[in-house]
Amino acid sequence: MSTNTYDAIVIGSGISGGWAAKELTEKGLKTIMLERGRDIKHVKDYVNANKAPWEFEHRGGRTVQMEKDYPVLKRDYPLNETNLDYWVNEKESPYVEIKRFDWFRGYHVGGRSLMWGRQSYRWHDTDFEANLKDGVGVDWPIRYKDLEPWYTHVEGFAGISGNRDGVPILPDGNFMPPMEMNCVEKDIAARINDHYKKEGRHMIIGRTANITKPLPGRTNCQYRNKCWLGCPFGAYFSTQSSTLPAAMATGNLTVRPWSIVTKILYDKDTKKAKGVEILDAENNQTYEYYAKIVFVNASTLNSAWVLMNSATDIWPGGLGSSSGELGHNLMDHHLGVGAGGRVEGYDDKYYFGRRANGIYIPRYRNLNGEKRDYIRGFGYQGGGGRDEWGRSIPELTIGGAFKDALSEPGSWSFGMGGFGETLPYHENRAYLDKDKKDKWGLPVLAIDAEVKDNEKKMRIDMANDAKEMLEATGVKDVHTFVSEPVLGRGIHEMGTARMGRDPKTSVLNEWNQVWDAKNVFVTDGACMASTACQNPSLTYMALTARAANHAVEELKKGNV
Numbered sequence: 001m002s003t004n005t006y007d008a009i010v011i012g013s014g015i016s017g018g019w020a021a022k023e024l025t026e027k028g029l030k031t032i033m034l035e036r037g038r039d040i041k042h043v044k045d046y047v048n049a050n051k052a053p054w055e056f057e058h059r060g061g062r063t064v065q066m067e068k069d070y071p072v073l074k075r076d077y078p079l080n081e082t083n084l085d086y087w088v089n090e091k092e093s094p095y096v097e098i099k100r101f102d103w104f105r106g107y108h109v110g111g112r113s114l115m116w117g118r119q120s121y122r123w124h125d126t127d128f129e130a131n132l133k134d135g136v137g138v139d140w141p142i143r144y145k146d147l148e149p150w151y152t153h154v155e156g157f158a159g160i161s162g163n164r165d166g167v168p169i170l171p172d173g174n175f176m177p178p179m180e181m182n183c184v185e186k187d188i189a190a191r192i193n194d195h196y197k198k199e200g201r202h203m204i205i206g207r208t209a210n211i212t213k214p215l216p217g218r219t220n221c222q223y224r225n226k227c228w229l230g231c232p233f234g235a236y237f238s239t240q241s242s243t244l245p246a247a248m249a250t251g252n253l254t255v256r257p258w259s260i261v262t263k264i265l266y267d268k269d270t271k272k273a274k275g276v277e278i279l280d281a282e283n284n285q286t287y288e289y290y291a292k293i294v295f296v297n298a299s300t301l302n303s304a305w306v307l308m309n310s311a312t313d314i315w316p317g318g319l320g321s322s323s324g325e326l327g328h329n330l331m332d333h334h335l336g337v338g339a340g341g342r343v344e345g346y347d348d349k350y351y352f353g354r355r356a357n358g359i360y361i362p363r364y365r366n367l368n369g370e371k372r373d374y375i376r377g378f379g380y381q382g383g384g385g386r387d388e389w390g391r392s393i394p395e396l397t398i399g400g401a402f403k404d405a406l407s408e409p410g411s412w413s414f415g416m417g418g419f420g421e422t423l424p425y426h427e428n429r430a431y432l433d434k435d436k437k438d439k440w441g442l443p444v445l446a447i448d449a450e451v452k453d454n455e456k457k458m459r460i461d462m463a464n465d466a467k468e469m470l471e472a473t474g475v476k477d478v479h480t481f482v483s484e485p486v487l488g489r490g491i492h493e494m495g496t497a498r499m500g501r502d503p504k505t506s507v508l509n510e511w512n513q514v515w516d517a518k519n520v521f522v523t524d525g526a527c528m529a530s531t532a533c534q535n536p537s538l539t540y541m542a543l544t545a546r547a548a549n550h551a552v553e554e555l556k557k558g559n560v
Contacts, residue, residue: 191472
């Protein structure tokens with residue numbers, strides 16, 4: 001056997017790539033996981049995880065030079081000095097914005113599993129049936145019952161803390177004990193749940209991939225809220241803390257960083273992939289790796305890039321493009337709209353630590369026969385807390401009184417921001433721009449996608465409902481905020497290689513296999529046929545575990 005030959009190849013090492021590697025290796029397949037960026041070792045390479053704010057040169061902030069070097073990242077919170085090296089070098093890896101699209105990327109082992117928000121929610125049958133019901137996009141080829149056992153499987157291993165709330169639209173799961181709401185959140189939740197009982201609105205503690213009791217090799221959350229720096233306790237789910245150690249323990253995994261997969265090698269005689277071609281990002285040499293199955297988990301847009309750059313001698317649009325849908329139907333959640341205000345009467349109350357989680361209000365719109373001027377819905381994330389020592393107190397001058405004031409917690413506030421569903425529009429797309437190259441001479445992606453009327457109408461309710469709920473619960477000085485609706489900002493890219501029932505209208509079948517090459521599986525966000533309004537990563541995990549199980553079964557039968 002060639003040293004470049006394996007049973008399986010996994011492209012990408014983020015949330016779904018890590019799961020693919022774990023599932024395939026545990027089922028006995030010799031697997032290589034290819035990552036285009038550097039390696040990051042668990043614990044050892046979390047160099048800023050234990051630093052205090054004053055140990056950073058700029059107190060964790062950003063500089064003018066950083067804003068020049070990262071013109072996309074500067075558009076939102078990710079740009080700061082605490083974990084700057086976790087984000088892509090935008091000069092080396094540019095992209096073209098036909099319309100503004102905030103693409104926040106992490107090219108390293110673990111990918112964005114090191115920086116994700118960790119909110120983990122199951123989908124409901126309503127979400128899988130929505131496209132068919134509304135006549136939008138294509139019907140999902142699966143339903144909740146197909147994913148339910150796989151949700152249970154991945155929740156148990158990843159470690160999802162949450163409460164079994166009995167909310168119909170948000171199925172309960174295989175949870176660890178939940179984190180606790182603080183006193184203000186508990187009271188606001190009780191008021192919302194009572195006031196809107198007939199409408200079925202619920203405020204619950206977030207369901208998060210932060211463990212609340214130990215798992216093998218992992219210590220429960222320490223309430224530091226420094227997750228984005230890498231957790232030395234392994235308290236949140238990441239490739240490094242969870243799936244990678246499991247895969248390595250089998251003895252079946254090889255990890256190769258600095259490996260840019262440039263194309264999938266397609267054999268037109270067998271109508272299957274035979275491997276991949278990579279460009280070594282350090283020495284610029286080209287290598288080939290061969291395997292019986294290939295899992296594409298490079299993240300939504302990069303997975304589309306790999307497919308579009310493959311088998312172009314047979315399909316000009318790339319492997320999986322025979323339907324005309326590859327690269328199309330790009331989606332994200334739209335956000336940046338909500339409300340906040342001041343909470344009185346709790347100045348003698350505080351809370352423990354810095355909980356790395358918030359509250360969640362599941363979708364309630366367009367579920368019970370009501371008629372809005374848009375379809376689908378939204379949920380809210382947020383929370384309550386007290387101002388800390390970093391607050392501004394302009395009334396006080398420097399001196400003893402100022403220092404004493406800063407040693408006491410400030411006033412309470414509460415806020416919530418909406419996450420809305422974006423429909424799968426065919427014209428929202430990404431494609432190869434062969435006139436512009438990256439550092440390695442490879443064509444870059446051009447992204448042409450925007451928020452449309454349905455989402456804009458939804459955003460009016462997202463602001464007004466938030467204001468109404470807070471005022472109904474007694475929050476004072478309630479103000480709404482509505483920012484420009486921009487895709488990419490949610491960091492929940494989905495679509496570009498959607499699942500479906502018909503090879504004429506979709507890229508993948510019900511098992512995440514590329515119609516044009518049945519031994520190629522795509523299980524990251526690219527496979528999604530719609531977005532729902534819940535955070536999607538838990539669904540990627542479940543889809544990946546399900547597809548890996550199917551791949552191994554089909555391999556044993558000789559069908560792939």
